[in-house]
Amino acid sequence: MKKILLFPSPMFKGIALQFSTAILCMMALVYCRKDKPEPPEETPVVIGNSGGVYITNEGNFQWGNATVSYFDLATGNTAEDLFQPANGSALGDVCQSMSIFNGKGYLVMNNSNKVVVVDPQSFMATATITGFDSPRYLLPVSHSKAYVTDFYANSIGVVDLANNTITGGIPCPGATEELVLAYGKAFVTAPQRDKVYVISTATDQIIDSITVGSGAASIVQDTNGKIWVLCNSSLSRFDPVSHLVEATFNFPSATSPWRLRINGAHDMLYFLDNGVYRMPITATAVPTSPFIPASGRNFYGLGVDPTEGSIYVADAIDYVQRGVVYRYATDGTERANFLAGIVPGGFCFN
Amino acid sequence: MKRLLLSVGAGCMGIFLCGQALTYTVQLKAFEVIAPRIAATLPGAKLLVVDSATLSRYRNTDLGQLLANETPVFVKSYGLGSLATTSFRGGSANHTAVLWNGFNIGSPMNGQLDLSLVPMQVANSVAVAYGSSTALWGSGAIGGTILLNDLPRFNDGTRVDACVSFGSFGDQRQQVRVQHSAAIWTVALGAFNNMAENDFRINKEATDGPVQRQRNASFEQRGLLGDAHFRWGQKDRIGIHAWYQHTDRYVPGTTLEANSAARQIDGSLRLTADWQHTGRGATTNARVGWFHEELEWYANEQEHVALSLSRTVIAELETRIRLAKRHQLHIGLNNTFAHALSDGYPQGQDQDRSALFAAYRYTSANDRFKSSLSARQELLDGIAVPFTYSVGADFALRPWLLLKAQGAKVYRVPTFNDLFWRPGGNPDLRAENGYTGDLGAVLNVTWKGISFRSEVAWFERLIDDWIQWTPGPLYWSPQNIMQVWSRGVETNTTVGFNVGRVGVKLGLMTNHVVSTNQVRTSVNDASVDKQLIYVPMYSGHAKLGVTYKDLSVTGLVRYTGYRFTSTDNREYLDPFTLADLWVAYRLPPLKSCTVSLQAQCNNLFATSYEVMLNRPMPYRSYQAGVSVQFHRPQRRTP
Numbered sequence: 001m002k003k004i005l006l007f008p009s010p011m012f013k014g015i016a017l018q019f020s021t022a023i024l025c026m027m028a029l030v031y032c033r034k035d036k037p038e039p040p041e042e043t044p045v046v047i048g049n050s051g052g053v054y055i056t057n058e059g060n061f062q063w064g065n066a067t068v069s070y071f072d073l074a075t076g077n078t079a080e081d082l083f084q085p086a087n088g089s090a091l092g093d094v095c096q097s098m099s100i101f102n103g104k105g106y107l108v109m110n111n112s113n114k115v116v117v118v119d120p121q122s123f124m125a126t127a128t129i130t131g132f133d134s135p136r137y138l139l140p141v142s143h144s145k146a147y148v149t150d151f152y153a154n155s156i157g158v159v160d161l162a163n164n165t166i167t168g169g170i171p172c173p174g175a176t177e178e179l180v181l182a183y184g185k186a187f188v189t190a191p192q193r194d195k196v197y198v199i200s201t202a203t204d205q206i207i208d209s210i211t212v213g214s215g216a217a218s219i220v221q222d223t224n225g226k227i228w229v230l231c232n233s234s235l236s237r238f239d240p241v242s243h244l245v246e247a248t249f250n251f252p253s254a255t256s257p258w259r260l261r262i263n264g265a266h267d268m269l270y271f272l273d274n275g276v277y278r279m280p281i282t283a284t285a286v287p288t289s290p291f292i293p294a295s296g297r298n299f300y301g302l303g304v305d306p307t308e309g310s311i312y313v314a315d316a317i318d319y320v321q322r323g324v325v326y327r328y329a330t331d332g333t334e335r336a337n338f339l340a341g342i343v344p345g346g347f348c349f350n
Numbered sequence: 351m352k353r354l355l356l357s358v359g360a361g362c363m364g365i366f367l368c369g370q371a372l373t374y375t376v377q378l379k380a381f382e383v384i385a386p387r388i389a390a391t392l393p394g395a396k397l398l399v400v401d402s403a404t405l406s407r408y409r410n411t412d413l414g415q416l417l418a419n420e421t422p423v424f425v426k427s428y429g430l431g432s433l434a435t436t437s438f439r440g441g442s443a444n445h446t447a448v449l450w451n452g453f454n455i456g457s458p459m460n461g462q463l464d465l466s467l468v469p470m471q472v473a474n475s476v477a478v479a480y481g482s483s484t485a486l487w488g489s490g491a492i493g494g495t496i497l498l499n500d501l502p503r504f505n506d507g508t509r510v511d512a513c514v515s516f517g518s519f520g521d522q523r524q525q526v527r528v529q530h531s532a533a534i535w536t537v538a539l540g541a542f543n544n545m546a547e548n549d550f551r552i553n554k555e556a557t558d559g560p561v562q563r564q565r566n567a568s569f570e571q572r573g574l575l576g577d578a579h580f581r582w583g584q585k586d587r588i589g590i591h592a593w594y595q596h597t598d599r600y601v602p603g604t605t606l607e608a609n610s611a612a613r614q615i616d617g618s619l620r621l622t623a624d625w626q627h628t629g630r631g632a633t634t635n636a637r638v639g640w641f642h643e644e645l646e647w648y649a650n651e652q653e654h655v656a657l658s659l660s661r662t663v664i665a666e667l668e669t670r671i672r673l674a675k676r677h678q679l680h681i682g683l684n685n686t687f688a689h690a691l692s693d694g695y696p697q698g699q700d701q702d703r704s705a706l707f708a709a710y711r712y713t714s715a716n717d718r719f720k721s722s723l724s725a726r727q728e729l730l731d732g733i734a735v736p737f738t739y740s741v742g743a744d745f746a747l748r749p750w751l752l753l754k755a756q757g758a759k760v761y762r763v764p765t766f767n768d769l770f771w772r773p774g775g776n777p778d779l780r781a782e783n784g785y786t787g788d789l790g791a792v793l794n795v796t797w798k799g800i801s802f803r804s805e806v807a808w809f810e811r812l813i814d815d816w817i818q819w820t821p822g823p824l825y826w827s828p829q830n831i832m833q834v835w836s837r838g839v840e841t842n843t844t845v846g847f848n849v850g851r852v853g854v855k856l857g858l859m860t861n862h863v864v865s866t867n868q869v870r871t872s873v874n875d876a877s878v879d880k881q882l883i884y885v886p887m888y889s890g891h892a893k894l895g896v897t898y899k900d901l902s903v904t905g906l907v908r909y910t911g912y913r914f915t916s917t918d919n920r921e922y923l924d925p926f927t928l929a930d931l932w933v934a935y936r937l938p939p940l941k942s943c944t945v946s947l948q949a950q951c952n953n954l955f956a957t958s959y960e961v962m963l964n965r966p967m968p969y970r971s972y973q974a975g976v977s978v979q980f981h982r983p984q985r986r987t988p
Contacts, residue, residue: 064964
């Protein structure tokens with residue numbers, strides 16, 4: 001059989017061999033890429049009394065990567081995470097909210113089923129309150145007692161703040177979300193029941209419920225003492241004494257307002273609906289154009305500084321990378337922006 | 351003879367051989383049973399055949415463990431017995447196709463397969479095809495394809511294989527397989543029962559506090575396997591396969607969750623039938639598969655069950671025509687009909703996919719050059735998805751040096767969840783599509799009894815319209831928004847030699863994969879040019895196997911580099927190195943009976959590591975087993 005030669009000469013063969021070896025070596029050089037991540041460059045932040053804001057970063061559900069960031073007003077420096085460096089351990093799974101009371105910080109860890117008590121300056125954990133189901137928000141209702149709402153427990157946890165233990169529960173059907181204290185009563189949103197539950201803080205019992213729109217989740221009190229509740233497609237105002245709904249504002253369809261907040265003077269409402277909207281408490285209709293447009297950003301968290309008035313908005317981007325927090329002046333001009341943790345959702349002002 | 355030797359070599363040594371050795375043939379009296387489409391695996395493609403010795407080491411585990419240890423596939427394992435999905439060459443879990451006897455067994459709902467639900471009892475042959483073969487296998491075979499086959503053996507007589515093993519954390523497994531194989535028919539039945547508590551220690555002794563154990567991670571799995579084959583004449587064979595399985599397991603939370611009581615029950619029944627006719631100029635196969643899968647999920651004992659269910663019918667007809675001595679044409683028609691329902695589409699949804707594929711193969715007169723051209727056109731519910739094709743070649747530059755090249759267009763159709771999930775599902779999604787290219791070289795030298803084999807491969811892949819669920823104004827929705835560029839260099843080197851009566855085998859495998867997002871999806875997106883999450887840039891293993899008479903000892907050290915857990919590559923998991931050790935001893939045969947003992951130690955140095963964020967993995971663990979093989983060869987009929 002006649003042999004078919006693919007290469008006419010041995011020399012050609014040698015060249016081809018050398019050529020392919022060279023190609024392989026080049027590939028190896030070109031494609032080697034450093035995988036070790038650079039440690040972040042950060043100016044250490046000392047939390048003092050000069051004012052600042054804690055940002056609770058939810059992290060991803062079941063990833064356990066929740067963090068708390070801090071923005072220092074005086075220096076403009078930020079700390080990406082306060083908890084891990086101070087305690088040497090991870091904070092937990094989904095940090096839903098933070099409250100400061102009696103010089104202690106309370107971090108509600110939704111999917112870690114606990115509340116972590118920290119020193120707000122050092123961020124060292126001083127206690128852990130365990131035994132929750134799916135805790136969401138904590139509201140101190142007296143010097144030594146707090147309520148913790150819960151998404152799955154069908155009950156609101158009653159916590160003894162002196163011993164950091166759960167002392168009881170207030171049965172209530174469905175999930176409970178944000179809550180506010182007024183006239184010795186706690187007003188608790190129940191998004192699955194179109195209700196706001198009214199709880200006597202003296203007896204820890206539901207004494208009434210106020211029917212609002214579906215999906216009530218955020219709640220604030222204005223300067224006149226009236227209480228505002230934001231639902232899926234409506235905003236209601238009711239009287240905390242008579243429990244009567246005084247006004248209801250409906251949103252156009254295809255909108256999804258959420259995260260109702262109020263300023264320090266308690267006369268301007270803020271909420272998210274893609275962009276940031278604001279509405280004076282005296283307004284007769286809901287705003288139709290945003291105060292701060294989203295412009296391609298994924299606004300997820302909103303906070304208003306009660307003392308100096310800045311508006312903080314968090315862009316969660318794709319939920320799987322560090323979010324960007326914007327700080328705006330009351331006229332809507334951007335003052336600063338900085339990186340927080342993954343899924344920045346809540347703000348707690350120092 | 352040379353051809354037969356090569357086939358045997360591929361089976362026993364796990365050596366990758368090109369071209370002719372790609373046929374997993376069981377040759378008996380000129381009748382060969384050909385594994386679906388492997389015979390047509392194209393020149394230029396890289397294939398890793400897991401050798402039988404390696405397979406036997408993993409017979410008491412699942413596919414996830416085998417792939418993680420022995421192949422370049424990165425297995426995203428959520429813990430012992432828990433969900434395990436793949437990332438191959440920088441792709442996502444639904445970019446790896448898993449084929450059982452030629453049928454894609456990935457879920458039509460999410461396009462993935464949980465590898466922890468594939469016990470190694472279900473296949474007697476495992477191979478990993480690198481890179482794209484969508485032109486052959488259809489949607490999803492982008493990063494690579496895992497080929498599981500359970501091939502029949504005719505004329506093999508009566509065999510009974512039984513195996514019992516016990517391991518750490520309440521792990522116990524029993525399996526039995528009975529086969530009778532005559533000249534023209536075979537019947538085999540198998541059963542397995544696997545269970546484990548998986549209550550391994552999650553904090554290290556040296557560190558602080560009392561023992562903490564993994565909770566809510568127990569696992570129970572039972573299954574039945576059966577196959578029967580019949581042939582008549584020298585030309586025809588029919589076969590059926592059945593695989594029933596029930597898995598009941600509890601799903602542990604992360605280390606940062608106080609309690610998890612989740613439970614998941616997976617049930618599946620897979621039935622297939624095939625007919626093969628070997629004519630003078632062509633071999634034709636007709637196959638049909640019916641697959642039923644259901645999953646029940648309980649968040650806790652009180653919570654209502656979330657049920658998802660799918661049924662898939664796959665029918666396929668393919669023929670390999672020998673056009674001329676060196677020219678072969680392969681034509682096939684595939685229809686896949688899937689019906690599925692879940693919480694996101696409780697009324698159920700259907701999907702119908704039809705595909706026509708063809709491959710042409712040319713082998714040069716001196717066998718040194720092989721090339722192929724293949725193409726596939728698929729219709730998804732009557733609408734054409736991108737036309738795909740591939741071209742590849744093998745060229746033996748020297749007897750000891752083989753060069754390979756391949757280029758292909760690839761695609762992946764959206765899954766049921768992508769299309770139909772309410773809310774969010776996007777019926778307007780396009781198929782992901784892109785291009786891949788591979789170059790490789792294989793060096794194969796035997797010198798003074800030392801066999802040396804080294805393979806280097808370089809791949810490039812660019813996928814457009816990569817589907818990603820993204821936040822919208824009201825809910826998350828999948829969009830064709832990402833563009834992902836994956837590239838890398840892989841090496842695999844084995845050395846084998848004998849020192850007196852001691853056989854030594856060394857292996858070194860390295861993988862370097864860079865897989866980055868190329869487009870910004872929103873204004874602040876910092877993920878551009880960043881590595882995809884959970885894709886290790888560097889990984890590899892080193893292996894040493896020593897055999898002396900009936901004793902074999904194998905050690906494996908495996909490295910997995912940094913894996914990012916945030917798309918901006920800010921958050922990451924530390925690299926880890928694990929060492930495993932196996933010892934197997936075969937007792938002297940007693941009449942027709944062979945007894946083998948096997949013991950293994952995983953994570954020999956009790957390394958603390960996480961594959962997935964905050965999902966604990968066990969420190970050192972042990973497993974020991976006994977297997978009994980009874981074999982009475984088939985009596986020769988006069």
